[in-house]
Amino acid sequence: MRGFLVVLYTALALGANPALADATAAAALREGDMRKLAFHESPQPVPQAALVDLAEAPRSLDEWQGQWVVLNFWATWCAPCRHEMPALDRLAALMADEGVAVVTVATGRNPVPGIERFFDEIGMQNLPALRDPKSELARAMGVLGLPVTVILNPEGQEVARLIGDAEWDSANAQAVLRALTAGPEM
Template sequence: MLPVIRLAALYTALFFGANPAAADVMAADALRAGDMKKLNLAAPDAVPAVGLLGLDDAPRSLDEFKGKWVLVNFWATWCAPCRVEMPSLGALQHSLGGPGFEVVTVAAGRNGVPQIEKFMAEAGVTHLAALRDPKGALSREMGIVGLPVTVILNPEGAEVGRLIGDADWNSAEARAVLTALMAP
């Protein structure tokens, strides 16, 4: 068993040493504290190209956010932890959002537009990109089995982090991790 651990450590060291993008993951990993201890950071992994819908029923996709860091939050109107978490996502967008970073919400499953709009209004969040995955296709393809789940995508659109459960995304710890990931 010990040789397997040594090989895994060697592979990890070689991967991070040879891949500058992965070095950002190492820097971010070192900053994980508080709710961010639940954040799993990893080498970039492609996200399936599955269509979503906007609140106006127009076809949308996560591909439209390529070129910036994206925090994608999978949630539902019936999810109590999602209700607690949503204001911190709105605050994070307000503090870090811009040309290089965006928070995107994806209502997973059967969430009617009126219920989504009511949920967001009650949470005091009206400025987040709100998409829908009404049949759960993207959620299934990405292995989302519970809610909330938040996924971090790099500018190429690949997943580099995942946090299962709710978190305070506007905390100093969360902003530190995200800032380290986004560092050039």
């Protein structure tokens, strides 16, 4: 009887909270690099911060409201960041039609010519090049080292975080993201 009550309680809890059900399903799929992906118990607010693009035009994460966002904090001088960036670019192409946007934010001192050169060297075609020149967003979100990638739900809240680099275009990463975007089973 006790086992039945645990199953019943879990089913009711997940059914009452679709976002938690999505995260639970996605978390169950983590393998490989995705084992480092830590899901929050509940979505966390993301602070507003002024970002700019390479032409110094103001940008905001609000531009991606309504989509799932893979938000990557990186820097030109960060070797693991440089290693994972091509996988993020491929992920952006693979999941663009599935409601997932990949957004990169160069945080701290990253000269525009260095960002442009790096994007050209590795043939970036699918990623926006945003900057957080004073690390305001990174600090407000508790980004202490690089790279850090956070997953934002369509409401713009952080639901998961991965510290370190990962193969974001792997089959496992895609399965985790598809579980999130699929929503709860009916």
